[in-house]
Amino acid sequence: MTDTAPRPTLEAVAARAGVSRATVSRVVNGGDGVRDILVERVRKAVDELGYVPNQAARSLVTRRHDAVAVVVAEPETRVFADPFFALQLRGISKELTAHDNQLVLLLTEGRDDHARVARYLAGGHVDGALVFSLHLDDPLPELIQRAGVPTVFGGRPGWSGDRREVVYVDSDNRGGARDAVRHLAGLGRTRIAHITGALDQTSAADRLDGYRDVMVDADPRLIAEADFTPAGGERAMRELLERCPDVDAVFAANDLMASGALRVLRESGRRVPDDVAVIGFDDMRPVAEQTDPPLTTVRQDIEEMGRLMARLLLRGLDREAPREGVGATPSSVVLPTTLVRRGSA
Amino acid sequence: MTDTAPRPTLEAVAARAGVSRATVSRVVNGGDGVRDILVERVRKAVDELGYVPNQAARSLVTRRHDAVAVVVAEPETRVFADPFFALQLRGISKELTAHDNQLVLLLTEGRDDHARVARYLAGGHVDGALVFSLHLDDPLPELIQRAGVPTVFGGRPGWSGDRREVVYVDSDNRGGARDAVRHLAGLGRTRIAHITGALDQTSAADRLDGYRDVMVDADPRLIAEADFTPAGGERAMRELLERCPDVDAVFAANDLMASGALRVLRESGRRVPDDVAVIGFDDMRPVAEQTDPPLTTVRQDIEEMGRLMARLLLRGLDREAPREGVGATPSSVVLPTTLVRRGSA
DNA sequence: ACGGCACGCGAGAGCGCTCTCACCAGGCCG
DNA sequence: CGGCCTGGTGAGAGCGCTCTCGCGTGCCGT
Numbered sequence A, B: 001m002t003d004t005a006p007r008p009t010l011e012a013v014a015a016r017a018g019v020s021r022a023t024v025s026r027v028v029n030g031g032d033g034v035r036d037i038l039v040e041r042v043r044k045a046v047d048e049l050g051y052v053p054n055q056a057a058r059s060l061v062t063r064r065h066d067a068v069a070v071v072v073a074e075p076e077t078r079v080f081a082d083p084f085f086a087l088q089l090r091g092i093s094k095e096l097t098a099h100d101n102q103l104v105l106l107l108t109e110g111r112d113d114h115a116r117v118a119r120y121l122a123g124g125h126v127d128g129a130l131v132f133s134l135h136l137d138d139p140l141p142e143l144i145q146r147a148g149v150p151t152v153f154g155g156r157p158g159w160s161g162d163r164r165e166v167v168y169v170d171s172d173n174r175g176g177a178r179d180a181v182r183h184l185a186g187l188g189r190t191r192i193a194h195i196t197g198a199l200d201q202t203s204a205a206d207r208l209d210g211y212r213d214v215m216v217d218a219d220p221r222l223i224a225e226a227d228f229t230p231a232g233g234e235r236a237m238r239e240l241l242e243r244c245p246d247v248d249a250v251f252a253a254n255d256l257m258a259s260g261a262l263r264v265l266r267e268s269g270r271r272v273p274d275d276v277a278v279i280g281f282d283d284m285r286p287v288a289e290q291t292d293p294p295l296t297t298v299r300q301d302i303e304e305m306g307r308l309m310a311r312l313l314l315r316g317l318d319r320e321a322p323r324e325g326v327g328a329t330p331s332s333v334v335l336p337t338t339l340v341r342r343g344s345a
Numbered sequence C: 001a002c003g004g005c006a007c008g009c010g011a012g013a014g015c016g017c018t019c020t021c022a023c024c025a026g027g028c029c030g
Numbered sequence D: 001c002g003g004c005c006t007g008g009t010g011a012g013a014g015c016g017c018t019c020t021c022g023c024g025t026g027c028c029g030t
Helices: A010-017 A021-028 A036-049 A055-062 A083-098 A112-122 A140-147 A173-186 A202-214 A230-243 A255-267 A302-316 B010-017 B021-028 B036-049 B055-062 B084-098 B112-122 B140-147 B173-186 B202-214 B230-243 B255-267 B302-316
Strands: A067-073 A102-108 A128-132 A151-154 A168-171 A192-196 A223-225 A249-252 A277-282 A296-299 A333-335 A338-340 B067-073 B102-108 B128-132 B151-154 B168-171 B192-196 B223-225 B249-252 B277-282 B296-299 B333-335 B338-340
Touching: A010 A021, A010 A036, A021 A036, A055 B055, A067 A083, A067 A112, A067 A140, A067 A302, A083 A102, A083 A128, A083 A302, A083 B084, A083 B102, A102 A112, A102 B084, A112 A140, A128 A140, A128 A302, A140 A151, A151 A302, A168 A173, A168 A202, A168 A302, A173 A192, A173 A202, A173 A249, A173 A277, A173 A296, A173 A338, A192 A202, A192 A230, A192 A255, A223 A230, A230 A249, A230 A255, A249 A255, A255 A277, A302 A333, B010 B021, B010 B036, B021 B036, B067 B084, B067 B112, B067 B140, B067 B302, B084 B102, B084 B128, B084 B302, B102 B112, B112 B140, B128 B140, B128 B302, B140 B151, B151 B302, B168 B173, B168 B202, B168 B302, B173 B192, B173 B202, B173 B249, B173 B277, B173 B296, B173 B338, B192 B202, B192 B230, B192 B255, B223 B230, B230 B249, B230 B255, B249 B255, B255 B277, B302 B333
Parallel strands: A067 A102, A067 A128, A128 A151, A151 A168, A168 A333, A192 A223, A192 A249, A249 A277, A277 A296, B067 B102, B067 B128, B128 B151, B151 B168, B168 B333, B192 B223, B192 B249, B249 B277, B277 B296
Antiparallel strands: A102 B102, A296 A338, B296 B338
């Protein structure tokens, strides 16, 4: 807990290098149009003095902050409980760091915080925002969009976004689900059940759609609604066994629920995968690799999603590829998933 | 992706309210010493114009940022893989938000990033830092301390800190370990083994110390070194069974390793807890509750740790309890742990 | 040889805010 | 009834930086 020493200013560096403030500024910001001799002198002075530009002063005039807000809505929910969040953040962080941007984290708890976040974003403290919001009825995305801050969403927002373009990055939930179910079908399974996630989240809804794409006229009793939690998975599995004792495969909308299902199946005396094949979603390593048997699951590249979100946002901010018409208004990206085969299917 | 509209300035509000900039500033910052009539007028003008203070301009003069950096070193390691991180962050976020501070997240990957972080902190962009660094030999804590930024560490840093006071928040790892081992002893177990965490982390070392406190002259073969991962736990458990087939209890330094140990014990035909009792550490719910049998473990209040770190830092920054001599220089805090009994011991 | 034209550099005007200080009322004391 | 405080207000000087100008210098063309 020490006090900050008085920091040298541009003026000080200028004096030491025997040039004007303007020249120091030029050097510090790239040094174009300054003779090499002077550049050298200034660099030396900067080093000797340990000069670091005052970001506040700079932002005041440039109106740029080189900072991006990451908004995570309602972290009580699943995002926060699993490594998802950490991985996305890591991807985001890497990308932002590579472009010298800071990451300002805003976590919201409940509706009261929405206003706070909106105010902060509208306050122009950051150049843009990356927003994670899971629930269909979450008012946050719209609030943010209205704040007029360039934004990229993590996961397809439930909200349709007027006519303004909403940019998001998501996994191919539907396609991944299709792959999973097709794999089960390819194994010769015919009574393939689905344990859904919380259906007020687009990811859960999309995975259900993927399931239906393949199981075109599936027995509706083969679909059990749950909530992405292990306990929910257990409950759903019990329901399924009761309704359809002949079930021979289960596609759970995430690994946590799949692990719950696995437990119930074992309790009921079913062998996995012999009697019932099980597939999860996410490829949450700590869970998927530790279940018995190890879980076959649909992997999504979480870290890459984060990185991509940041990249899209920065591109939109003209941080890279200034014009060229190339990335003027970036559009949403849906990342592919891959099926990871382990023991359970 | 919309552009930010031109934001009203203090001047504009002043004009509209028919007062001077100074008065508006006073009102915005608490409004002491301004007649109620004027306060009212200014508030109205602020609302009508949607005025939000420009933080950059404010920081420029106040030299305060109302922002705190959270530095997470080497997130490849365990912090990042489990909900730990998310929970701490949540605690930190809550506390910071309550005091109107922003959270700037800095994740470092490898040594190269150290300099970057140090530079950032030294750059005076934030008022203080909360630092998570796990490894004994990590140079980061020292770098940061030298940057002269008020800092609170998460977990006891391995580094002793010259003579400057190092402030940290930690769980009572040693005490928690003692409780666990005593509990096992209380169950009548005599051949109590310990699976350590990565011993280059203070938490692992402290838990080992706690184990030794109780098992004063334990058979050294009862101690197996591992690394906090499930695979490490499995390996260690196998070693233990080989070295000491008569082992009747295991205290693992975290839940992940305990889950691995559980698997190996089952494979070997041992019943838990009948033949071998098992205790973990952390109380990572998704793991501890899902093992078979559910894991008895030592709980630490992660979120509270985060909250406390933030509180200590803010207090050190004079954000609360300005003088009074009360919290002038906050000192480290070690939070108690509690034993959570489930099925495994 | 002289006018023009780069190019390199410095002077200076702000960016939007805070904060000190001087000023002007009143109300109080002597 | 005048001097003096006191509390409320406004004027103005910066905080450290960027960026536009305009002024020199050296170099080219004719």
